[in-house]
Amino acid sequence: MTGDLTTSEIEFVKSAERGEPYVGDVRKPLRAEVVATILEDLAKNSSVRRLTLRATKVTGVLDLSGREIWSGIELHSCDIDTIRLRNSRIPWLTLRNVKVGNTVDLANVTMSGNLMLTDHCRVVGSSPNGAVNLQGSRVEGDIFISAIRIANSLGPALNLYQSVVSGTVEVDTDIKLVGSSIYGCVIFAGARIGGDLRLTGIRADNPLGHSIRTDSARVENDVILRRVDVQTDYRGTAVEMGGLTAGGNLSVIDSRIWSASAPALSATECRVGRGCYILNSDFKSRAAHGGVRLSGMQAKGLSISETRFQNDEGTALDAEGLEMDDHVLIRASTARSGGSRNALNLAYSRIRGGLDFEGTKARNSSPEGYSVDLREVTAGRVLLPDSLACRSGESDPATWLADGAIDLDHFTYSSFARNSSGVDQWLRWLRSSPEYAAHPYRQLAAVHGDSGHEATARRVLIEQQDALVERRVQGEGGARISKKALRITLGYGYQTWRAFTALLIVVLSSVLLALAAGAMLLPSGRNVASHTAKTSHQGTACSVVERIGLGIDRSVPILNTGTRERCDVDPTSSMGQVFTVAFWLLQLAAWALTTLVIVSYTGLVRRL
Structure with a gap:
């Protein structure tokens, strides 16, 4: 080294050559170029593989860009303006309780070990690339960031765009990040991570765009956001995860995520190897196309709880087009939408x-929209509670009334869970639907029928026909009257017993009429019904049995007991003519009812 070193710098050089930590004095700073020179010399002439500075102030820019550094660097309780390792190779880097006046620039660095920023580090930068910039870097160990404050007035706070990390990335506990970039405050977009991505205890603010971005990243194990508190005030999604691939679970737990004019969370088209979990979290947004967006996600299952x-302008939870290998559980949660959008989709x-x-x-307070949209959904066993769909009420969910609608068109399912709503509630949802659709009724009837509840299935199908009459045949008088007649006589073909009972009443009436005719005397002394000339x-x-046979022959179509050949009404008398006309009317009614019974049993009436 040259002879212009200060006393403190000479002591630093000696400590470095011996491989010992240098404990400095903030009143006696080291120049950054001296530290850089020592690191280069150690790489060329020494077996020392560690450089440690403690309680040291380093002036200037520690610029090791494009160099191969053989010694790992540890800074503890130091004060430094800028750390620049762009395009460098270094074994590892540890910063503990370090104050960085500008940036930590590690773009395109190659690191064979771990990167650690812990113990109340502070980085205050003004760089469009990030206050802590690891864009395009390759870290073969882990990245651990804990108890740190990072602020950037011109760009992201933490930038790992398209970085490659062989191990786990953990940003954990007491993290305050402030960025000013339309691209995001914390960026993992396009990154490749061989272990977990754990973001715990983060508070992130960005007035210009996204707060956290993991879109198009690939994580081999779990992605976990726990106790995350982020808020975005401009037109940027608070947490953007679109296109993320996670080999394990994707979890958002105990978090508060708000966006003033965009989705709070977007995880569209994500590919999750195991389950997606959203637990005990709070999402608030103003976005026309979904406050929390999970549309197109593929996973083993989805579990949302508490x-x-x-979303004050649109759908609160948009999970359209999910592909789930197992259950979707949305329990003990609330969703409130604005406008005419569905609350849950x-x-x-x-x-x-x-x-x-x-x-x-x-809850969807608009009379035009649905509270829940289940169109074209295919599922196994379903549990829809009575209180699921709400429209009226105040801001407190406890005041919400179960008077909302559910879009059930082409919703296909196999069975009902034990605590699911009964058929009365399902029929209320179908009746409250703004538009008529046949499939929801037929699906509901089919599931009840398969469960052995045939009466319930028929009731549902009758309700379907009632709805068809009310919504489809308005103004068509003839068709409406015929449908009403089928409703009364046959229950639209699902209650044949109605027509059969009426037929029995007609036959009984005919028998009673025949008994009366056989008992009534004419002025000539003969009975109205008497033995014939044969x-x-x-x-x-006529005997009682003959009169009963006469009543049956006069009413039941096709059936002939042969009684009329021996006993019949005398039509030559005026009273006999009255009885004859009465028998004709009963026979006409019997023919009509018999026809209805036949077409009902064959199912023809259901096609009318």
């Missing part, structure tokens, strides 16, 4: 397991 979704989802909304409420005792009274 979480609040609020799962339309076009494919769920190979069950769909469970136990304890969940979804008998040897013409004009004499």
